[in-house]
Amino acid sequence: MKKDKSFRPDRVLSYFRVEWFPLLLVTLSGLVYNIGLLAAPWFEGRLAQCLADILGGSETAAQMALLVLAYIAVTLLVQAARFIKRFYVRRFANNINRRMKGILYANLVRQSRAALEKEGAGELMTKAISDVDDCVEGMRKFTTEVFDTGVALAGYAVMLLVYDWRLAILGLLFTPVSYVCAAGMKKPVQRAGAAYKKAAGALSSATLDRARNAVTYRIYGCEEARMEKYEEALSLYEKTAVRNNVWQSALPPLYLAASEAGTLFILWFGAKNVLGTGWSSWDIAAFTTFLSCFTKLVVKSSKVAKLFNAVQKAEVSWKRIRPLMKTPEQLDALQIPAAQDVTLKELAFSYGEEPVFSGLSLTAHPGDIIGITGPVACGKSTFGRVFLCEAPYQGSVCFGGRELSTLTPRQIAATVGYLGHDPELSADTVQNNVLCGSEQDAMPWLAAAALKEEVLAMEKGTETVIGSGGTRLSGGQAQRLALARTLAHPRPVLVLDDPFSALDRSTEDAIFAELQAYARDKVVFLISHRLYHFPQMQQIIFMEGGRTTVGTHEELMAAVPVYRQLYESQTGLKGGEGA
Ligand SMILES: Nc1ncnc2c1ncn2[C@@H]1O[C@H](COP(=O)(O)OP(=O)(O)OP(=O)(O)O)[C@@H](O)[C@H]1O
Structure with a gap:
């Protein structure tokens, strides 16, 4: 045209x-x-x-x-x-x-x-x-x-x-x-x-x-x-x-x-x-x-x-x-910013009258992995979606010195990497699902998502077509393929919403180890119901009944009985044993 x-x-x-x-x-x-x-x-x-x-x-x-x-x-x-x-x-x-x-x-x-x-x-x-x-x-x-x-x-x-x-x-x-x-x-x-x-x-x-x-x-x-x-x-x-x-x-x-x-x-x-x-x-x-x-x-x-x-x-x-029918916005090349602190001040979000959560404040530095957990429907995914700025939030979310909501959609896309519940895979090859059309090697990212061996075993390797929405893949494979795509497009802030929910413990361990190396120059917000790795994270946000508690794993073990019970019931460990 x-x-x-x-x-x-x-x-x-x-x-x-x-x-x-x-x-x-x-x-x-x-x-x-x-x-x-x-x-x-x-x-x-x-x-x-x-x-x-x-x-x-x-x-x-x-x-x-x-x-x-x-x-x-x-x-x-x-x-x-x-x-x-x-x-x-x-x-x-x-x-x-x-x-x-x-x-x-x-x-x-x-x-x-x-x-x-x-x-x-x-x-x-x-x-x-x-x-x-x-x-x-x-x-x-x-x-x-x-x-x-x-x-x-x-x-x-x-x-x-x-x-x-x-x-x-x-x-x-x-x-x-x-x-x-x-x-x-x-x-x-x-x-x-x-x-x-x-x-x-x-x-x-x-x-x-x-x-x-x-x-x-x-x-x-x-x-x-x-x-x-x-x-x-x-x-x-x-x-x-x-x-x-x-x-x-x-x-x-x-x-x-x-x-x-x-x-x-x-x-x-x-x-x-x-x-x-x-x-x-x-x-x-x-x-x-x-x-x-x-x-x-x-x-x-x-x-x-x-x-x-x-x-x-x-x-x-x-x-x-x-x-x-309006002139489509011209998309300039993405300018990925350098990693900076992420500061939340009195952050709150509501869909209607009642806030889903409120009063959330913390500062995360590049290299930090922040764990987010809490009972079902407490607002974890809502918190994750705040970083996409699709709906107005109350309080403040600053990336470096800039309020996230003042950035353009293109700047937000360059700053925040987001992996939601839905893997959103396309009916294309493994390669294109990871690199979205680029000719680069997808293997390092598949390895980081613990999917390399399974892809190598597929009849056409990375050129295997995965079917509409990834129907040819298992739930865990689809989840890891989406993770590989997120990792292949690095951003200084990464929000991962329950990326381990369909994985077994050893696969989760392997991916978490990769993630720790990957996150050295990023701030990662990792939403999860599974707390095995929470002792290795720099800070935890515990959400319940609209309230949020922020601290290290040890601080939450001491201060929040529900968190302590959850951790102990999942790991079989007592107190700070896993830290
Ligand atoms: N688009 C929406 N409009 C109105 N209410 C919503 C919307 N999305 C979520 N909610 C409500 O907000 C609350 C928090 O939902 P959210 O998905 O953030 O919970 P969650 O902690 O991620 O849940 P889970 O652990 O089950 O994944 C729920 O009560 C939910 O019904």
Whole structure:
């Protein structure tokens, strides 16, 4: 995609402007095609007249053959122009589709995790695929009809006016009426389209949910309940789709019928013209040409009514995607800062009224590993996500002298390495999952995550494809692969949320030893339910009931009975034995 500073992704006209070249060719070939179309009624009239003359004995078959040959030659030329026009209209539509999808995807993937989750996968997919397609289809139709049908309509109208201007005006009175009707129906058509899109998004979400969790729903016997939910989404989809289709397809034939009412005048007054008692004096050729021209004009003009529908549909989709159509932020190369102290002061976080935790203060130096533990749902993961700054926190988190929340998303990405519960693996090779496209050697990072031997045993080593979301891997392998990816992209602050939950003790020991070496120039926050290695950490944060206690392992063993009990029950050691 070429860069163009004046291009505005949120303006439809901008897309037309950048595609000026295919549009120019569409216009030129459209002009030739549509002016050429006028030849058809003219030739039809001449042929009818020639036949009458042959029967009357004033013309020969040779004259008819000449006319037919000329008709075929003109038709070939017109069809060649039509081919060029169609080719460039398709090209114009494809270029815009690619450009729009590029912009939409770039902005979609840079939305915050919370915004993406709120919208849901089904809605996102509907926007990213079908809404863009509908917008482009509307633009394609508009281009074809305005640059193409508009010219033909004008040509036919001029021809009718030349033959008999009074009859032309009378016959054409009905066409604007059908346009006014189409414009008047805009609101209900758009409403039906918007409802259909919403239902399509909900159905996609329900389908994804059922496919993703099919086994769980079967095992726990909730298939029936899910089925009902799915059926609800399906019925709503069907209902809105039918309603939308009715609005979309029932109206154009009505517009056509309204326009065709003018034929009655042409038959009546046209016959008078031929008989010499009308407004003009016509022969058979003039009558046939006029009628053929009028029919073609009406059919063409019904396409304009269809165009209203397509444009209205495109408007619905455009409204949905427009907030995402902005120039994607230009991403500079990541500037990874040097390690510095991390200072928390009176840190608190709340999703609603009540804080999940509060009053958390500590200073961590490069080389420190800080352990975070506590009972389930006490706020450990919430604490970890504070470093991503996706939602505002209270108090302060400083990296060196700078408040984390004042950094740009790009600066935060360069400062904080984060590994959450979900390994977020892609359906790609082991190599690409670790190094995300880089050609460097992935083995040192796989070794640091205690995964090297298992990868070497795979049929294609680091080139083994791990399946969608890592389905070919065990839970522990997936967890370690995600850890290898996090380690391969070093940052001065590292947040690891329960990275050992699916590992056995000896694997955990091996990884922790690697982590200690790795963390020499970093601050690591390690969230875990397993306390075996907590005596080797510089500080511990114990969270419970919204309160936080900070200290060394020994201090917490002395001061927090719950922590002491947890540690002793897991290790079988008493007091500070493990330290
Ligand atoms: N996005 C959210 N919106 C509202 N409440 C949330 C959200 N995420 C978590 N919570 C709530 O915050 C509390 C702490 O959740 P969190 O995931 O931080 O706990 P945790 O200590 O990591 O739990 P676990 O040990 O089970 O992993 C829980 O009560 C949870 O329901």
